[in-house]
Amino acid sequence: MNDPFHVVMKQTKLPISLLQEKGKQKRVHVTDTESFDYTFGKKALRKKPKLNANSIEDLVADVQEREDKYEPNKDRDLEKEEIERFENPNPLFKAGQSHRVWGELYKVIDSSDVIVQVVDARDPQGTRCKHVEQFLKKEKPHKHLVCVINKVDLVPTWVTRKWISELSKEMPTVAFHASIQNSFGKGALINLLRQFAKLHKDKQQISVGFIGYPNVGKSSLVNTLRKKKVCKTAPLAGETKVWQYVMLMRRIYLIDCPGVVYPQGDTQTDIILKGVVRVENVKDPENHIQGVLDKVKPEHLEKTYGISDWKDIEDFLQMIAFKQGRLLRGGEPDLTAVAKQVLNDFQRAKLPYFVPPPGCEERAKTEYNEAPINELEEDEDEQAGDDETEDGETEENEEEEEEKKSTEGGENDDDNLTDIDSTCSGLTDLSGVSDLAEDLEQIEEEEERVRKEEEDEKKQKQMPKMTKRGRGKRAGKKNEARKRMGKTIVEAAGNNKSSSENVVDFTNKKAAKKNNMWKKKLEKKRKNTGKMADASVACEDLKFFERRLTEVISYMGPTCTRWRVALLVVSLLTAISAYDWIQDPDLSSVNYFSSKIRRQT
Incomplete structure (x- = not known):
């Protein structure tokens, strides 16, 4: 076949799979691909497998140790291997x-x-x-x-x-x-x-x-x-x-943190009596009353429920039901409700009970009614120290002096621990140092200030707004636009001054009076709202001034009583003088006491 682009495609009968090329059979040495240093030396790139045991003996010892610690009653996986199972475990527990x-x-x-x-x-x-x-x-x-x-x-x-x-x-x-x-x-x-x-x-x-x-x-x-x-x-x-x-x-x-329960092999009754489960969610509370009867002494049950001489659990619940009137239709006792009440009383410590310490079982039988420690002993109060700065931290110089004294003395300070039998060594007695009181006072003052500000905002929102009578289509458009712009107290008083002094008026008053007859008609129907508008603007300025004044006083602290009184007097005089200026604009250029004398005359 002369043409190199033509290939003969013909199925052969020879076992081609048995033919092996010599080039593929060549083996490469391991050290040629990965050197010894990068495989087994300090620069090894291969990860060492994590084995629990280095030898068979270690593996056997590990298995033996785990077998000794294994307790079948705590194994929850055994529930799956039971042949018969009536119901699934209650998720409540x-x-x-x-x-x-x-x-x-x-x-x-x-x-x-x-x-x-x-x-x-x-x-x-x-x-x-x-x-x-x-x-x-x-x-x-x-x-x-x-x-x-x-x-x-x-x-x-x-x-x-x-x-x-x-x-x-x-x-x-x-x-x-x-x-x-x-x-x-x-x-x-x-x-x-x-x-x-x-x-x-x-x-x-x-x-x-x-x-x-x-x-x-x-x-x-x-x-x-x-x-x-x-x-x-x-x-x-x-x-x-x-x-x-x-x-x-x-x-x-x-x-x-939320409460956490680690499974320790406790029964459902123990879980309920420890307070882990809410009693109202328990479906069969009667089955757990025996645990209460085993842990609480009969004299305490008699004193709490006013019953005696019960025979079994059912008789105990029936006597309580008849005593308290917990009955169903037909006069039958409501045992479920009574059982839940007893379990709730146990959880909420209405029934006295405690586990005696190790080696004190006999003493617990005789000395059961002794008063608790909080009634016999006084609590140790935390005392605020005088060596704290305003920021609640001790000064650096005093800390250096204390460190020098401690190094010079060289005595053991383990005796300076608090009287709680602490096992932490190296703790110093800081009963004379406290920043709790100052922190709490500042936090409470800040919360009180925020609460007052919120109440003031609510009161301002609840105050009724002043509404004006609607005017005609033409009357007072320019005046309304000017008053919407807003004026301060001084502007409101200054605008009322008469601007006709030393000014010659060349207008025809008769013609102007004739053309503006409609103004007289409106003056009869409406009130003089000019002064009311000026007064409202002045009141808004006074409210703003009062808010700023309260903020300044709150930041100044509770010790500035004299400043409070002085600022209060100044604000009061300002309010009175503003009111006088609105009534008589000529008084704005006179001091307060002269204006008072002129008002009286």
């Missing part, structure tokens, strides 16, 4: 375990320098989130963890002291009673937070996050520290939906 709530928790943890875990004094160990504690110790060791035992007014004093000594071995612990009016432990907690702020001098401010179980009093604790209701609270679980940022001092900010 998964409250506080959603991804949204855990996301809010980790936001608070990442944003906070100090983590305050709030627990219930009736069951501190049951309301602790140990999973979060372990996470903070492993992943966030630089963050400070503090425990606050809230609701100490519900347990005896010795129980609170025992729990403080027990929990102080692991973290700083403070006893607290959340109440805006009658709080306990507020001074100790604020002093502790102030010590942490003193440790972090390199930061402009520190953030304190409050975490814990639902309905343990996190929002109430924030309101108590702030001395006003800044967070929404309710005696129900799940009231706080998202985190809230609140300022306590210039350098301390508080973060309120």
Whole structure:
């Protein structure tokens, strides 16, 4: 075939796939493509695989350790392997375990320098989130963890002291009673937070996050520290939906977090009695009354409900229903409503109950009715120091002197801690230094000023506007246009002066009078609105002057009482003189006292 552009296309019978070209069989050495240094040396580009175990022995030890920690009763995946399952797990008892709530928790943890875990004094160990504690110790060791035992007014004093000594071995612990009016432990907690702020001098401010179980009093604790209701609270679980940022001092900010529940193998009854679930959403409250009867002593139930000698749960509920008149049609007792009432009473601490500290079970049986700690002891108040400047910060010279004294002394300052059995070493006693009072006063003054301004604006909007009678099509068009332009007090008084002095008038008065007869007719029908318009303009100027005067006084501060009186007298004299100028324009060129004498004569 001579033509190179023609190719013979013919199917062959030879096994072409068996033919191998020698060029393709050539192998390239590994070191030619990747050198030893870039493969195994310090400059290696290959990533080392992440292995949990370096050897078989390590892998076996890891498996054995996980098998020892495994508890079948806490494994929620076993529910899927059951042969028969009557109904799906109730999502009500998964409250506080959603991804949204855990996301809010980790936001608070990442944003906070100090983590305050709030627990219930009736069951501190049951309301602790140990999973979060372990996470903070492993992943966030630089963050400070503090425990606050809230609701100490519900347990005896010795129980609170025992729990403080027990929990102080692991973290700083403070006893607290959340109440805006009658709080306990507020001074100790604020002093502790102030010590942490003193440790972090390199930061402009520190953030304190409050975490814990639902309905343990996190929002109430924030309101108590702030001395006003800044967070929404309710005696129900799940009231706080998202985190809230609140300022306590210039350098301390508080973060309120929704309640989080880590699955610990608790039964549905335990979850309800801990206050995690709202009772009104429980479908079968009668099945959880046995937990109340097991935890509360019979004498307290008799004293609360006025009944005695019940045999079982049904008899207990029936006696309460007949006692309170909770009956259905036909006189049958409403057991569901009574059961919900009992569970609500337990959650809201109407039924006395507490978990005794370790080793105090026998003492709890005899010393059950002792008064709580907030009634027997006085709270430690935070004291404002005199060594603070107006900005709430100590002067640099005084700080240098304190540092010199501390270095010269060389003594251990661990004894200067607050009396809360804190385990944080290196904290100094700042009970004599406080910027809380000044901050709160300035914040309240600012809020009061804004509130007054809003009220003044509302009053001005509600004031009726002056309406004038409509004129004809021709009459007074030029006068209306001139008055719409607006005039000040001086212009209104000066325009009323007679401009006919030393001026010769060559107009024909009779002809002008004849041509302007329609003006006399209008003067009889309408009022003299010229003076009214001037007075309205003067009043508007006085209102503007009064607003500016109040703003100046508010910025000058509460100590300028003499200036207030002086400015008030000046404004009053200005208003009176403006009114006199409108009545008699000739008085604008005379001083105030001469004008008064002329008015009397």
